[in-house]
Amino acid sequence: METRSSAAAISMVASAALVAALLVLLPQATRAERFVVGDAARWTWGYNYTDWVIKKGPFFQNDTLVFMYDPPNATVHAHSVYMMRNAADYQSCNLKAAKLVAGVTQGAGAGFEFVLRKRKPHYFVCGERGGIHCTMGQMKFIVKPKSSACRDD
Numbered sequence: 455m456e457t458r459s460s461a462a463a464i465s466m467v468a469s470a471a472l473v474a475a476l477l478v479l480l481p482q483a484t485r486a487e488r489f490v491v492g493d494a495a496r497w498t499w500g501y502n503y504t505d506w507v508i509k510k511g512p513f514f515q516n517d518t519l520v521f522m523y524d525p526p527n528a529t530v531h532a533h534s535v536y537m538m539r540n541a542a543d544y545q546s547c548n549l550k551a552a553k554l555v556a557g558v559t560q561g562a563g564a565g566f567e568f569v570l571r572k573r574k575p576h577y578f579v580c581g582e583r584g585g586i587h588c589t590m591g592q593m594k595f596i597v598k599p600k601s602s603a604c605r606d607d
């Protein structure tokens with residue numbers, strides 16, 4: 455019985471420590487920023503997103519990218535968001551191994567939110583018209599989030 459209650463006490467102390475650690479980490483987590491991709495231009499044909507990334511960066515872990523684009527209709531081209539597997543596929547706009555992130559209707563309204571959880575290069579492209587939006591329309595950019603611990607503001 456004695457050992458059991460001391461084990462319980464230890465686990466209580468441990469969970470209190472965990473809560474304290476989370477409280478310390480929380481303000482940092484809430485400092486994550488939210489970016490509308492392309493700002494007023496949103497996610498569209500012909501905008502230079504590579505320049506946009508340079509202008510807006512650096513990006514940090516847990517920042518959110520918001521992709522906003524109209525669902526397809528008679529006057530608007532459809533757009534989408536895909537993630538390329540590697541730099542070579544990104545360079546050539548080769549969608550064969552790309553992963554769908556957001557379909558043609560998911561950018562409507564408040565847009566589609568993507569949280570940059572991992573500290574790896576994210577190769578975003580529009581996958582419409584067999585990659586033409588990527589090759590000709592400049593609808594592509596790379597974001598490599600830095601550790602949120604490095605945020606200095």
Ligand SMILES: [Cu+2]
Binds near residue numbers: 498532582587593
């Ligand atoms: Cu597109």
